[in-house]
Amino acid sequence: MKIHNFSAGPCILPPEVLNEAAAAVGEFNGLGLSLIEISHRSKDFVAVMEEARELTKELLHLPDRFDVLFLQGGASLGFYTAAINLLPTEGRAAYVDSGTWSAKAIKEAELLGKIDVVGSSKASNYDRIPTFSAPPKETSFMHYTSNNTIFGTQFASTPDAGVPLVADMSSDIFSRTFDANLFHLFYAGAQKNMGPAGTVMYAFDKEAMSQTGRAIPSYLDLTVHAGKDSMFNTPPVFSVFVTLLTLRWIKANGGVAVMQKRNEAKSSLIYTEIDRNPLFEGHAHVDSRSHMNATFRLLDESKTERFDTMWKSAKISGLKGHRSVGGYRASMYNALPLESVQTLVDVMQALEHEG
Ligand SMILES: Cc1ncc(COP(=O)(O)O)c(C=O)c1O
Incomplete structure (x- = not known):
């Protein structure tokens, strides 16, 4: 039965992707084993992770200095992870408050330092993307939510803040083109345009990392993950695999x-x-x-x-x-x-x- 699936997430995935994912759970690569019962360090799975990272770089036209990781914790852990990797101990960051997810990102970042909320549309129940004021001097980055899943608002284009950008792109990643050069980091939970729930993608400028003067717990330190090719610990193998299938589908479709x-x-x-x-x-x-x-x-x-x-x-x-x-x-x-x-x-x- 054909269902028209308008779910906000987890959500519709291409039927070809679902079929291939189902087959791989039965048996992967002719190994006589399921995708989810082989070691993440086997050459078959390492190839999956590498292709997913490379295809992300290719599809988003990321500059060479960018790295891509597929981790756990969802975008909700991304709120804190982004800030702890980029906000210097004595620094400040600007945030645009355009919805529930932005407000959550602000709450997490405030645990780490001085946050200036430079624009908010909360007073009108987030019915628009707010205008924002220029971030104060010595701002390390401006964070924004590119698409507000709950309220149905989206930045029409990449904002010009005069400082590097950090974005939660959970609900519009791979849906439109943008210039990654303007970013220090962006992240996205997989469960909309990218794949099933269970992994979050981080893309970041390697040169912008390790400048905060903070001690960062290993799992939250993006350079630790990058040093291990996104295999610091057991990755969410099924989600990464289905994400790879979805990325291949995007490429095959133009x-x-x-x-x-x-x-x-x-x-x-x-x-x-x-x-x-x-x-x-x-x-x-x-x-x-x-x-x-x-x-x-x-x-x-x-x-x-x-x-x-x-x-x-x-x-x-x-x-x-x-x-x-x-x-x-x-x-x-x-x-x-x-x-x-x-x-x-x-x-x-x-x-x-x-x-
Ligand atoms: C824009 C946005 N940010 C963050 C999240 C939270 O993502 P997660 O559930 O992966 O933590 C969502 C979830 O739907 C979202 O739409």
């Missing part, structure tokens, strides 16, 4: 620029309908709208039951909005076909025509 075009076509279809259909309104300001997560609501809540019945019978799944926004959220990650968005738009129009 790369990140092609993903971006497809994603723009999908988001344009849904936002055109939200703006046209008198029964709906969007949550995010037009200039802050996300290409990944479209948040919207019914103007007349008495139609909720009927609309919910209609989209469920159209085999749409995962459309309920996050509790802090309400309404609906259509998450349209790389693997979601345009056809699924068209199905949702058809249901919205059918509701309108019922009168």
Whole structure:
């Protein structure tokens, strides 16, 4: 049965990737063994890790001075890990507060030093990307969340802060192109455009590391992991493998620029309908709208039951909005076909025509 999966994450993955992953759990590389019952130090798995790191560099056009790691702890540990590797003991960092995940990143970084929140849209329930003021002198980096999964907002382009950037790209990595030269580090939990839950990717400028004057616990020290080729301890082998399959799929489908075009076509279809259909309104300001997560609501809540019945019978799944926004959220990650968005738009129009 074909389900239109609009889940915010974990979320839809390409069917080819799921089939190949399932096969590898049965038997990997003709070894007579499952992918998940071989040593992570075997040549078969080391090749998986190396290809995943290399393909990330290739697809994102990372400069040679960048390294890529696949670790555990999710983006939630990334909040602290990013700060402890880059914030000098006596230094300061600027943070943009554009949603729940940004606020969590700020809370973790504040454990380590002086944080200047240079912009926030909290007062309007994060319905836009805030404007931000220039970071104060001696700021080491500015951190921002490129796409706010819960509120459906996204930085339209890479911000110009006049200082190196650090970003949580959990929900839009590999969905659009950007210039990595502006960054000291970015990180992303895998479970949207990259693969299943269980690993977090860090990409960072090696030359920006080891300058904080801090003692860093081994697992949180990105240079320790880099020195061991992302094999300091047992990596999350299944997640890294499925991530590799997804990266191969992105490459085979034309790369990140092609993903971006497809994603723009999908988001344009849904936002055109939200703006046209008198029964709906969007949550995010037009200039802050996300290409990944479209948040919207019914103007007349008495139609909720009927609309919910209609989209469920159209085999749409995962459309309920996050509790802090309400309404609906259509998450349209790389693997979601345009056809699924068209199905949702058809249901919205059918509701309108019922009168
Ligand atoms: C933008 C963003 N940052 C961070 C997280 C937290 O990620 P994790 O669950 O991998 O810690 C999420 C989770 O959905 C997210 O969407």
